[in-house]
Amino acid sequence: MNYKSGICTFCGTGCGHLLDVRGNAVCGVFPLQNHPVSKGRLCVRGWNVHELLNTPEKITTPLIRKNGALAEASYDEAVSYLVDNLTKYKKNSSDEIGFLASPRSSNEENYLLMKLARSVVNTNNISLDSDPGHRLSLDVMHRGTGMAGMLGSLEEIAKADFLLVVGIDITKQNPIIGSEIHMAARAGAKLVVIDTRNTQIAKLSSRFLQIRPGAYRIAMAYLAKVLVNENLADTDFIKKYTDGYDGFASSLASLKEGDVAAKTGIALGPLQEVARDLAGSNAAMVFFSSGISGFDRDTISYIYNLFVLAGKIGREGCGVNPLTGINNLQGSYDMGIAPDLLTGFQPLSDAAVQDKFNREWGVKLNSGPGKSVYELMTGGNRLKALVVVDHDESIIRNVDEISAMDFVAYIGAFQNNFMNYAHVVLPIAAYVETDGTYTNTERRVQLSKKKVEPPKDILPGWKLIADIAFRAGAKWNYGSPADVMNEIATLTPNYSGISHEKLQGTFGIKWPGGAPRFSLEGTRRKVSFVPTGTNFAVPVASEEYPILLSIGESQHYWHQNNLMKKTAIPLREYNATLLLYPQGYVAISPQNARELNVRDRFPVKVVSPYGSMEAMVQVTDKVKPNTAYVAYFVHEMVTRFFLEHKDVLKRGEDATIPVRIVKV
Amino acid sequence: MYIINKSQVLDIARELQKEHQVYGPVMEKETRQVMFVAVDDIAELDLSAPIPAVPPKHAVFPHFERIMSYTYDRRNKKVEIKPDYDEKPKALFGLRSCDLTGIQCLDRFYLGQEFVDEVYRNHRKKMFIVTNTCNAPFRQCFCVCTDSGPSAHEGYDLNLTDLGDQYLVEAGSEQGKKMAERLSLSKADDSHRKRKEAIVDKSVSMFDSIAKDNKAWISRVVNRVTTGLIEEKVWEYIGDQCIECGACAFVCPSCSCFNIVDPVTGIDSADRMRTWDSCSYEGYSRMAGGHNPRKPVEDRRNKRFFCKLSYSQSKKYLRPGCVGCGRCAWVCPGDIGLPNVVTYIRREIQE
Amino acid sequence: MSEINNTTIPEIATIEEIKDEIVEVKTFYFSFDGRTDGKPFTFKSGQFVMCTVFGAGEFAVSLPPSPEKDRFHLTVRKVGKVTSALHELKTGDKVGIRGPFGNGFPFDDIKGKNVIYVAGGIGLIPLRSSIMHVMQNKDKFGRILLFLGARTPQELMYQYNLNEWKAAPGFETHITVDNPVPGWDGETGFVHTLLKKADIPVKDTVAFVCGPPVMFNAVIKELTDLGFGEDCIISTLERHMKCGIGKCQHCSIGRTLVCTDGPVYTYRQIKTLGEQI
Numbered sequence A: 001m002n003y004k005s006g007i008c009t010f011c012g013t014g015c016g017h018l019l020d021v022r023g024n025a026v027c028g029v030f031p032l033q034n035h036p037v038s039k040g041r042l043c044v045r046g047w048n049v050h051e052l053l054n055t056p057e058k059i060t061t062p063l064i065r066k067n068g069a070l071a072e073a074s075y076d077e078a079v080s081y082l083v084d085n086l087t088k089y090k091k092n093s094s095d096e097i098g099f100l101a102s103p104r105s106s107n108e109e110n111y112l113l114m115k116l117a118r119s120v121v122n123t124n125n126i127s128l129d130s131d132p133g134h135r136l137s138l139d140v141m142h143r144g145t146g147m148a149g150m151l152g153s154l155e156e157i158a159k160a161d162f163l164l165v166v167g168i169d170i171t172k173q174n175p176i177i178g179s180e181i182h183m184a185a186r187a188g189a190k191l192v193v194i195d196t197r198n199t200q201i202a203k204l205s206s207r208f209l210q211i212r213p214g215a216y217r218i219a220m221a222y223l224a225k226v227l228v229n230e231n232l233a234d235t236d237f238i239k240k241y242t243d244g245y246d247g248f249a250s251s252l253a254s255l256k257e258g259d260v261a262a263k264t265g266i267a268l269g270p271l272q273e274v275a276r277d278l279a280g281s282n283a284a285m286v287f288f289s290s291g292i293s294g295f296d297r298d299t300i301s302y303i304y305n306l307f308v309l310a311g312k313i314g315r316e317g318c319g320v321n322p323l324t325g326i327n328n329l330q331g332s333y334d335m336g337i338a339p340d341l342l343t344g345f346q347p348l349s350d351a352a353v354q355d356k357f358n359r360e361w362g363v364k365l366n367s368g369p370g371k372s373v374y375e376l377m378t379g380g381n382r383l384k385a386l387v388v389v390d391h392d393e394s395i396i397r398n399v400d401e402i403s404a405m406d407f408v409a410y411i412g413a414f415q416n417n418f419m420n421y422a423h424v425v426l427p428i429a430a431y432v433e434t435d436g437t438y439t440n441t442e443r444r445v446q447l448s449k450k451k452v453e454p455p456k457d458i459l460p461g462w463k464l465i466a467d468i469a470f471r472a473g474a475k476w477n478y479g480s481p482a483d484v485m486n487e488i489a490t491l492t493p494n495y496s497g498i499s500h501e502k503l504q505g506t507f508g509i510k511w512p513g514g515a516p517r518f519s520l521e522g523t524r525r526k527v528s529f530v531p532t533g534t535n536f537a538v539p540v541a542s543e544e545y546p547i548l549l550s551i552g553e554s555q556h557y558w559h560q561n562n563l564m565k566k567t568a569i570p571l572r573e574y575n576a577t578l579l580l581y582p583q584g585y586v587a588i589s590p591q592n593a594r595e596l597n598v599r600d601r602f603p604v605k606v607v608s609p610y611g612s613m614e615a616m617v618q619v620t621d622k623v624k625p626n627t628a629y630v631a632y633f634v635h636e637m638v639t640r641f642f643l644e645h646k647d648v649l650k651r652g653e654d655a656t657i658p659v660r661i662v663k664v
Numbered sequence B: 001m002y003i004i005n006k007s008q009v010l011d012i013a014r015e016l017q018k019e020h021q022v023y024g025p026v027m028e029k030e031t032r033q034v035m036f037v038a039v040d041d042i043a044e045l046d047l048s049a050p051i052p053a054v055p056p057k058h059a060v061f062p063h064f065e066r067i068m069s070y071t072y073d074r075r076n077k078k079v080e081i082k083p084d085y086d087e088k089p090k091a092l093f094g095l096r097s098c099d100l101t102g103i104q105c106l107d108r109f110y111l112g113q114e115f116v117d118e119v120y121r122n123h124r125k126k127m128f129i130v131t132n133t134c135n136a137p138f139r140q141c142f143c144v145c146t147d148s149g150p151s152a153h154e155g156y157d158l159n160l161t162d163l164g165d166q167y168l169v170e171a172g173s174e175q176g177k178k179m180a181e182r183l184s185l186s187k188a189d190d191s192h193r194k195r196k197e198a199i200v201d202k203s204v205s206m207f208d209s210i211a212k213d214n215k216a217w218i219s220r221v222v223n224r225v226t227t228g229l230i231e232e233k234v235w236e237y238i239g240d241q242c243i244e245c246g247a248c249a250f251v252c253p254s255c256s257c258f259n260i261v262d263p264v265t266g267i268d269s270a271d272r273m274r275t276w277d278s279c280s281y282e283g284y285s286r287m288a289g290g291h292n293p294r295k296p297v298e299d300r301r302n303k304r305f306f307c308k309l310s311y312s313q314s315k316k317y318l319r320p321g322c323v324g325c326g327r328c329a330w331v332c333p334g335d336i337g338l339p340n341v342v343t344y345i346r347r348e349i350q351e
Numbered sequence C: 001m002s003e004i005n006n007t008t009i010p011e012i013a014t015i016e017e018i019k020d021e022i023v024e025v026k027t028f029y030f031s032f033d034g035r036t037d038g039k040p041f042t043f044k045s046g047q048f049v050m051c052t053v054f055g056a057g058e059f060a061v062s063l064p065p066s067p068e069k070d071r072f073h074l075t076v077r078k079v080g081k082v083t084s085a086l087h088e089l090k091t092g093d094k095v096g097i098r099g100p101f102g103n104g105f106p107f108d109d110i111k112g113k114n115v116i117y118v119a120g121g122i123g124l125i126p127l128r129s130s131i132m133h134v135m136q137n138k139d140k141f142g143r144i145l146l147f148l149g150a151r152t153p154q155e156l157m158y159q160y161n162l163n164e165w166k167a168a169p170g171f172e173t174h175i176t177v178d179n180p181v182p183g184w185d186g187e188t189g190f191v192h193t194l195l196k197k198a199d200i201p202v203k204d205t206v207a208f209v210c211g212p213p214v215m216f217n218a219v220i221k222e223l224t225d226l227g228f229g230e231d232c233i234i235s236t237l238e239r240h241m242k243c244g245i246g247k248c249q250h251c252s253i254g255r256t257l258v259c260t261d262g263p264v265y266t267y268r269q270i271k272t273l274g275e276q277i
């Protein structure tokens, strides 16, 4: 049988597929009907994955920069070169060395990279290169329930009779989850969408509330307040299973109801009805995403608390579900790709945890907290050596700092612009060329088996990292990725019991211990309401900056994504937008377009109190008057404009910036 | 008409294997998904398996296929082009009737119009086809409405029907007859034929009432689609649910759209690849410069159903383009497979 | 069934000369390196070929009649991946050619009639093919009028042809630009506005129209108002094309495939295609 089962490598949904393997090539793909998540469906990305796997744009040999140009080298030379350079900075490793890991690497590869950084190079400066925002959701879920992941189950979407989708264009970002929600709605579930834009899922919903950018938090708080005011909170549940209610209640008390309609742009009536529908449902789920296109911590906390208040967690068909946009984003955090975390969300600062790792790894870990790598590049910090794995975009931020770095190593399967800044490039096998596990957005750990041989002499990532460690003097002993997983399982309570052997022939095992969802049974601790802020300010437009700009993703294609650029059909689809708007676009309403006297594709300048950028306008009735939307793929925005606003965005305003748009 | 013992039915495939690459239904062991694939080990073939998830069209129209490769030496101004087709004849074994009809649609489209598609002809030539009657419909089948099953009428070399302990073997061509004789199959008699008829009648009676109910409607819908009288809002309703995944075209036995790209394979070499394409994609009809005649997704959905259910397109296939396999309903994330679309149009007509 | 045998594999040709037309538009003169079918290359005005730029891909391009026997030319505007790659090529470089494909202009049906051409922008490329044919057989036709619109004077293509045609007896040209520049003393405004002002024969006249959809619709309206029958308006349509032989279906419009049924259609046909053009 030339069709071999596997999992889609693109987004966090983790759909099952069969790859048509002939000789040493993947010639086609087909959906897996019995897969519990995707049930025989794939999205446009998944349907064209073979194009990526056939791309000639792979890295096929190690390279070392000599006289300014990258020149072919052997693995031996390149690995020594890498190790020699890292050794130079090892003395000050906490300040001078950083690792940027990829949310697309397998659990095994990320685990080993993390182990290499901490136990061999002696630095805790390891962080994710893309989409680190998911961490905010994990923090909130972990603080509230002890489980750092999605609380519900994708398989149970059909069991919910109330579905809330907040601020995510889900049929584009995680299309198969969007499909599952759509199917549930068709079967009778109430589907409520709250978004700044009239997205596809909004069109398919039973109720769509178009909210002003930056007002999600206050809307969520108000929903909770309605539950309290109308005695709709699940008091039995709260008494029996939760703590921290009083704190939450006092946050809610400071919400002035009179402001809500004006701030959210939604009348109170519909919001109250949504709250009542939520309370009255048997089982309810909420979906959102965090990070660049998603919410700040406080908004997530309100969403979470709202569902605890309604008693809608810990049961079948219930859950608070932050979604991951990239296939192994969840797994990356599970593997401790964060300065302050070891595997399974175990804090590095916990002495008992440190002891356990010291014992198992036979080292003495650097106990100083690490720093996020991008932070180490800026603001007076001086990172000197950087190791990057599989950069996911073709845009690179902080180019000036990176090109000024003493040493940059790039490890990856596919060619990427990051190579231009690298002093050494180490190729690794692509995901179908080696075994590995990936953890999808619902904590489903799935095994992807090797299907084809890597290009001649190319090492799989786990082997390369082990070779680097060996060269640096460490004595690791792994015969295969399965061995790595065994070690992960011993060190990580959530992954305990998971092994390649057990995963073989299954559609994955959800951590912890195969539990479909977060469960109240068997946990000794209570579920907590998480602390919430009482700042209900929303970004306001002024005469000078009359338009509220929000930021998010565009279409299915994570614009400027390195993998998408290596396909044909997804690339064509992506180009359909990119060729129309080569500098990227700012979506504005027809009314604003008339006022500005611009038509579709006219160039404009977007000016904020902190900076400006140029882009074309896209005129669409998807956005409301006096709001604008910019997709996270405008080159200038990612590299410059956005960085200028880092602080604003951090303050937690749902990534909303008041701007003025002028015709140029 | 001949008879073969159940235990020997795969001997037909073994005989075919001598000169053909045999394709047939195989159940993938771990996932239990049935696929119609090229097999080397004939014992893997499973005639009792449900309708394969993937239609056999990839045997004649692969998902991703090199049609030529070339080198272009810019400095010395030299170009060399090599056509690159797979030459080995193929045998399709255990094809379901709807899927055979799908291949017939492809034949008429690729071979029967103004031009002959050389790439397709190459896959199709010297092919041997063995069909397999469906003793019971599978989930979502509606071939009874589209006149393409549950048993094949024509176009096969051999047609098998499971009579319990034996298979009835009908020869539909000279080639088929020769094969039956080469295998020295014993002749069937009238009682066998009667048993087959009873089996087919029973199978027809087992279709979902919705499938049977739709039968009369399909022709009215065809009429409606052809004349373009369906209201815009019906297409909008359908288009709103499409997530533009392309699946409906990929799994359809009669969908034939492809894309062509020339990926570079070396410093001065490239391949010309042909891949499945889908009219649901926005870039499918977009023209250089940005004009897209089918920009709204509902226009693209309208197009697909025009292709499946209009007289104009039927002229190319000499039958409606939909062969009632139900696959697009399995795979559609938007729940707008063909049967549902027929239902929506039907609802509109009734209103 | 068609006689062409290069439906899949292109014939190799050499670029012999490249001429700059206007910004981003060049004309490429080429001849075949020797045809695999051994037959001379013949085609009808209005047909097109699929041109391969090696290492980049293939695109559809109309084939104007050629004054020379073995030398042909294509005028190509740089708009995307493949056309940009073509613009990079130098004389002596190779291209691949499949075709000719498509139906071509119906000259036999319109003998003896007056001919009006209305072109917008690079819509002149296909219409030029027709004009060249008509000019070569001028005695077979009545009055010949050309209405041409471009965005700016710089974007007026084929100046050398325009000059030559203008000079030809019995050929009337009307040219307009949307955005005049200082020094432009001709008409300004969209091309359909010229039709109102001019003295246009309607009886025994066929109109060839080609240009972007907005212009097309405006011109059609003017012409039908003037009394042109739907059969007397002829256009060539453009669609995304991949195969040129009626198989990939990228070029479908309703019930028709532009590559095999077209690209030349009468307005009556266009109206009944069953889809927007």
Ligand SMILES: Cc1cc2nc3c(=O)[nH]c(=O)nc-3n(C[C@H](O)[C@H](O)[C@H](O)COP(=O)(O)OP(=O)(O)OC[C@H]3O[C@@H](n4cnc5c(N)ncnc54)[C@H](O)[C@@H]3O)c2cc1C
Residues within 6 Å of the ligand: B286, B287, B288, B289, C048, C057, C058, C059, C060, C061, C062, C063, C074, C075, C076, C077, C078, C079, C080, C081, C082, C083, C084, C122, C125, C126, C237, C238, C239, C240, C241, C242, C263
């Ligand atoms: C019958 C016909 C005659 C034509 N004649 C000419 C001509 O004489 N001169 C000229 O400059 N242009 C002509 N065109 C348009 C020309 O084919 C496109 O501009 C060209 O395909 C763009 O290719 P690209 O790769 O540069 O653009 P991209 O935007 O990169 O397009 C990628 C691919 O999409 C397809 N495609 C995109 N747009 C078109 C389109 N408008 N038409 C056909 N295929 C398209 C092609 O396969 C192309 O390779 C003609 C088109 C048709 C259909």
Ligand code: SF4
Residues within 6 Å of the ligand: A008, A009, A010, A011, A012, A013, A014, A015, A038, A041, A042, A043, A044, A045, A046, A047, A174, A175, A176, A177
């Ligand atoms: S939804 Fe995600 S995992 Fe599923 S096919 Fe699409 S990209 Fe792949």
Ligand code: SF4
Residues within 6 Å of the ligand: B248, B251, B252, B253, B254, B255, B308, B321, B322, B323, B324, B325, B326, B327, B328, B329, B338
């Ligand atoms: S349209 Fe759907 S049901 Fe009909 S043949 Fe195609 S895939 Fe099967």
Ligand code: SF4
Residues within 6 Å of the ligand: B241, B242, B243, B244, B245, B246, B247, B248, B249, B280, B328, B331, B332, B333, B334, B335, B336, B337
């Ligand atoms: S399968 Fe469904 S969602 Fe996918 S393109 Fe077809 S109609 Fe649209």
Ligand code: FES
Residues within 6 Å of the ligand: C240, C241, C242, C243, C244, C245, C246, C247, C248, C249, C250, C251, C252, C257, C258, C259, C260
């Ligand atoms: S170009 Fe392929 S069908 Fe017309």
